[in-house]
Amino acid sequence: MSETSSILVLHGPNLNTLGAREPGIYGSVTLDAINGELTALAAKRGVEVELFQSNHEGSLVDRIQDAAPRSAGILINPAGLTHTSVSLRDALAATELPVVEVHLSNVFARETFRQHSYVSGIARGVISGFGPTSYRLGLEALLEILSV
Ligand code: DQA
Numbered sequence: 001m002s003e004t005s006s007i008l009v010l011h012g013p014n015l016n017t018l019g020a021r022e023p024g025i026y027g028s029v030t031l032d033a034i035n036g037e038l039t040a041l042a043a044k045r046g047v048e049v050e051l052f053q054s055n056h057e058g059s060l061v062d063r064i065q066d067a068a069p070r071s072a073g074i075l076i077n078p079a080g081l082t083h084t085s086v087s088l089r090d091a092l093a094a095t096e097l098p099v100v101e102v103h104l105s106n107v108f109a110r111e112t113f114r115q116h117s118y119v120s121g122i123a124r125g126v127i128s129g130f131g132p133t134s135y136r137l138g139l140e141a142l143l144e145i146l147s148v
Pocket of ligand 1: 013014015077078079080081082102103104105106107114
């Protein structure tokens with residue numbers, strides 16, 4: 001990974017309300033806390049993260065297109081768009097960057113509609129079910145892919 005590139009961390013719809021949103025499923029940790037932990041972990045390895053959350057599919061696609069040239073890899077929790085968005089998958093695939101998909105909850109133990117992901121087929125791997133630890137493990141995996 002070059003010295004000028006960073007890791008793009010993307011959060012999909014409704015993840016801005018983490019901490020308050022369905023705490024029985026998603027826990028009490030806020031998105032700011034998760035982002036802080038990811039930033040600190042990356043900094044320890046000398047890597048920068050670019051953080052972005054949106055409730056809008058098109059905004060995520062725009063950010064992927066904009067940030068790809070300065071990114072070495074993408075860590076994404078696509079949230080509800082996981083199960084619906086061909087456009088998000090296409091935008092991620094077009095970057096040709098390594099993508100790691102993460103979920104706080106174990107989507108395979110939930111409703112049937114959550115058990116299909118449009119993103120998984122173009123991701124290097126998926127981590128699901130460990131709460132905020134899913135993000136940490138996902139970042140570790142991405143750093144390993146990037147030999148950092
Ligand atoms: C989620 C799981 C999705 O099914 C859901 O729509 C989310 C969050 C997770 O992190 O567990 O918004 O991606």
